[in-house]
Amino acid sequence: MNERIKVIIADDVRETRENIKTLLSFDERIEVVGEAENGEDAVFLVREVRPDIILMDINMPVKDGIKATEEISLEVPETTIVIMSVQIE
Numbered sequence: 001m002n003e004r005i006k007v008i009i010a011d012d013v014r015e016t017r018e019n020i021k022t023l024l025s026f027d028e029r030i031e032v033v034g035e036a037e038n039g040e041d042a043v044f045l046v047r048e049v050r051p052d053i054i055l056m057d058i059n060m061p062v063k064d065g066i067k068a069t070e071e072i073s074l075e076v077p078e079t080t081i082v083i084m085s086v087q088i089e
Helices: 015-024 039-049 065-075
Strands: 005-008 031-037 053-057 078-084
Touching: 005 015, 005 039, 015 078, 031 039, 039 053, 039 065, 053 065, 065 078
Parallel strands: 005 031, 005 053, 053 078
Antiparallel strands: none
């Protein structure tokens, strides 16, 4: 079997992280390797784990998803960042 796709979920709402994790668990090719509840934790986790993908919420405390995305893009460019938001704007 091929190597699994390593994913980190970054969202400040625990229920949202759990729902995404549940959805991803249906695909055996995907492994959730970490969760972050703010942008600062997301940047730290990406540096440590080096995931293939991070699912990044835009609106988070401490450091928002936009700032975290900028840092990750510069420091760990091999990680794909998918920005997500439930905000209407």
